[in-house]
Amino acid sequence: IQLTQSPSSLSASVGDRVTITCRASQGISGYLAWYQQKPGKVPKLLIYIASTLQSGVPSRFSGSGFGTDFTLTISSLQPEDFATYYCQQLNSSPFTFGPGTKVDIK
Amino acid sequence: EVQLVESGGGLIQPGGSLRLSCAASGFTVSSTYMSWVRQAPGKGLEWVSVIYSGGTTYYTDSVKGRFTISRDTSKNTLYLQMNSLRGEDSAVYHCATHQVPYYYYGLDVWGQGTTVTVSS
Numbered sequence: 001i002q003l004t005q006s007p008s009s010l011s012a013s014v015g016d017r018v019t020i021t022c023r024a025s026q027g028i029s030g031y032l033a034w035y036q037q038k039p040g041k042v043p044k045l046l047i048y049i050a051s052t053l054q055s056g057v058p059s060r061f062s063g064s065g066f067g068t069d070f071t072l073t074i075s076s077l078q079p080e081d082f083a084t085y086y087c088q089q090l091n092s093s094p095f096t097f098g099p100g101t102k103v104d105i106k
Numbered sequence: 107e108v109q110l111v112e113s114g115g116g117l118i119q120p121g122g123s124l125r126l127s128c129a130a131s132g133f134t135v136s137s138t139y140m141s142w143v144r145q146a147p148g149k150g151l152e153w154v155s156v157i158y159s160g161g162t163t164y165y166t167d168s169v170k171g172r173f174t175i176s177r178d179t180s181k182n183t184l185y186l187q188m189n190s191l192r193g194e195d196s197a198v199y200h201c202a203t204h205q206v207p208y209y210y211y212g213l214d215v216w217g218q219g220t221t222v223t224v225s226s
Contacts, residue, residue, distance in 0.1 A: 031210045033211075033212030033213070035151075035212075035213075037151070042200060042216040042217070042218060042219065043143075043151060043213070043216060045205070045212045045213060045214045048205065048210070048211045048212040049210065049211065052211075054212075054214070084150075086150065086151050088151075088153070088212065088213070090204075090209065090210035090211075090212065091210070093156055093164035094153055094164060094165070094166045094167070095141065095153045095156060096153055096166075097143075097150060097151040097152065097153055098150075099150050100150040100151070
């Protein structure tokens with residue numbers, strides 16, 4: 001199962017609403033996770049089963065989707081949210097990651 | 107506290123072998139799914155391999171037949187045996203746990219990683 005993400009990068013300002021899309025090459029039900037990775041840090045799990053917020057993750061992060069099309073939304077971008085975001089499908093092995101979306105400061 | 111600490115990386119010539127270790131604490135390695143994920147310099151995350159709690163293993167196509175994932179419950183350690191190494195295997199290798207109670211809840215705990223460099 002291949003995952004594509006769009007856009008590959010984006011520039012945004014603090015306070016902006018940001019949406020990242022992840023598309024699977026075949027249906028994966030809701031078995032999708034989103035991660036945030038900052039430079040030099042390990043990835044951090046944000047959302048699992050497409051829309052469930054991981055404990056401790058701010059509520060400005062949300063996820064949606066089912067089947068092949070998924071979105072990660074940051075409702076009001078904060079300075080600490082500038083990072084690279086990855087989706088991962090966990091429907092079946094291999095548990096592939098998307099190529100990532102880099103969010104930087106406009 | 108759940109913690110993962112990788113070791114075993116280094117500089118290795120093409121065609122060589124390395125065994126990575128991932129020492130776990132705060133849980134039992136056989137109690138959940140565990141994956142290896144790698145990241146080449148400046149590149150994205152690449153899932154490499156998984157071992158299910160029942161022992162079933164899977165690999166990404168590029169490492170099938172060359173890499174072997176295993177675990178030792180007496181040492182509470184996960185391993186990745188890497189043979190016939192290639193330049194494209196150069197990366198930071200992370201072990202990670204699949205969140206309980208269901209593997210599809212994502213990778214919630216990650217080790218800091220160990221660096222593998224394949225070069226002559």
